[in-house]
Amino acid sequence: MKWPTIIVAFFAVSLMSSAVLAQETWRPQQRAAQAQPQAATERSEAEVIVLHALNDGKGIDPKIGKMPQLKQPPFSAYSSYRLLHRGRVNLVKGKDATLVLPNKGKVVLQLKSVSKTKKGKRFVLATRIDKANGSKFFRGEFKAKPRNIFFVAGERHGKGILVVGIRVTTQ
Amino acid sequence: MTDETGTIPADAAGTDFGDDGLLMRLYDGELEGDELALAQGLVEDDQNAQDKIASMAMVGSFLRECVDADERGDVIADAVMARIEAGAHENIDDGAEPDPPTEAMPNVRLGAKSSANDNARAIFAVAGLAAAVAFGMFFWGGSPTSSGPVAEAPDPLPTQPAAEVAFRDQWSSASAEPPQSEIEEYEPTVEVASVDFGSKSGSVFYVPSGEPGEATTVVWVSDLEEEEEL
Numbered sequence: 001m002k003w004p005t006i007i008v009a010f011f012a013v014s015l016m017s018s019a020v021l022a023q024e025t026w027r028p029q030q031r032a033a034q035a036q037p038q039a040a041t042e043r044s045e046a047e048v049i050v051l052h053a054l055n056d057g058k059g060i061d062p063k064i065g066k067m068p069q070l071k072q073p074p075f076s077a078y079s080s081y082r083l084l085h086r087g088r089v090n091l092v093k094g095k096d097a098t099l100v101l102p103n104k105g106k107v108v109l110q111l112k113s114v115s116k117t118k119k120g121k122r123f124v125l126a127t128r129i130d131k132a133n134g135s136k137f138f139r140g141e142f143k144a145k146p147r148n149i150f151f152v153a154g155e156r157h158g159k160g161i162l163v164v165g166i167r168v169t170t171q
Numbered sequence: 172m173t174d175e176t177g178t179i180p181a182d183a184a185g186t187d188f189g190d191d192g193l194l195m196r197l198y199d200g201e202l203e204g205d206e207l208a209l210a211q212g213l214v215e216d217d218q219n220a221q222d223k224i225a226s227m228a229m230v231g232s233f234l235r236e237c238v239d240a241d242e243r244g245d246v247i248a249d250a251v252m253a254r255i256e257a258g259a260h261e262n263i264d265d266g267a268e269p270d271p272p273t274e275a276m277p278n279v280r281l282g283a284k285s286s287a288n289d290n291a292r293a294i295f296a297v298a299g300l301a302a303a304v305a306f307g308m309f310f311w312g313g314s315p316t317s318s319g320p321v322a323e324a325p326d327p328l329p330t331q332p333a334a335e336v337a338f339r340d341q342w343s344s345a346s347a348e349p350p351q352s353e354i355e356e357y358e359p360t361v362e363v364a365s366v367d368f369g370s371k372s373g374s375v376f377y378v379p380s381g382e383p384g385e386a387t388t389v390v391w392v393s394d395l396e397e398e399e400e401l
Contacts, residue, residue: 011298068381074391075378124364138392139367148360148385154373154392161394 044123046109047167048099050085053078053153054160069151078160091125091168103157104132107164112141121146123168129155144168194220198227357386368392 051064058080060070070081089097091111099107112124122143129138129152137155144150146168153163190213196202197210214220359377366375372393377386 011302066381069378069387069389072378074374074376074389136369137371137394138373138390139369140390141364141366142361142388143364144361148380148387150361150388150390152390152392154371154390154394156394 044091044111044114044168044170045088046091046097046125047086047088047169048107048109049083049149049165049167050101051163051165052082052084052102052157052160053163054080054082054158056080056159058082074153075163081163084162091123101129101132101155101162101164103155103162105137105155105162106130107166109166119145121170125166125168127152127166129164131155142166146170190220191223194223195227198224356384358384359386359388361388363388363390366390 049064051061051070053075055078060067060080061082063083063086064070064081069075075081084102085099087099089099089109091097091109093111093113095110097109099109101107106129108128108130110126110128112126115122115124122145125142125144127138127140127142128136131137138152140152142150144166149165149167151163151165153161155162193202193206193210193213197207197214202210214224357377357379360380363375366373374391376389376391378389379385380387
């Protein structure tokens, strides 16, 4: 075997060894990066408010607090909003968190993942609303910034509709 | 050419084209009974029929010889290739100078001369392959940029979902058309990844939240089933 051949073979073996070593060096960093969001999800929860929208001209219930969205379309289709329920559910990744609605329907939330973007954390939340008879009313998946509310509205309740507001919070 | 029983009448059994099939079947040994007797009688009486049978035999033997010659050609080719390989190994083992090139066997000489470099080529090929694998492991297997799908995942959702059109339509129906720049200032704080209204209809609205530049996501479902029940 000639010298150039030996040198090339030695170079190749060295390169492979370096690549394997480099992988091993980065692996703990990868594990740490993956573990960080998991730790964040353990302390997540969702605030759920349930409003009853009616057209009885009574205005917005003061218990609801500051919520300027209710004066704008499409909410402005109803003249009054009454707070029916305000509660919190713990969010554990991959597990359902259920809240029973005043009409015996259910709101089921499941935290799918938490991602960290340049603009901060994003919580991917699967949301399911079932009617009292168990039939499906709504299925959706949202990617939410913490402390920002979103609404699912429209389910008939009495002479009006239910408006469900969901806000992810972290402790 | 045939009567009601399907046989060829004797008066029509001349040496015309229709009898060729009968003669071919006779030559192949496929005839029986009346057809066999008819064909045999035809061959005995008609010189043309006898000639045709003879020509069929000649063509058959010619074809068989062609097939045999083809098979022999393969055997010869195999023998030649074996001899070429044997000659190449003899040259290596003896350490003798290779034969001068001839037009008849150019590959023998090339094979004998290049065989000494085969090991080097193989080593270079293996080394190149190893280097490629190493680079592949380095860049795709262990790169930190590919290790953080949670931390660095690209935003899979469009910044302006299609449902924003609904918001725009709703806005325009509720009040005067806002300036284009005013709509684009709002960014939804909650993005809709997917919605399933089932058999119902629904819309996604982005309502100004009161905070500058931020819009609240509102999914509005038309609960028509309940309306019908009421």
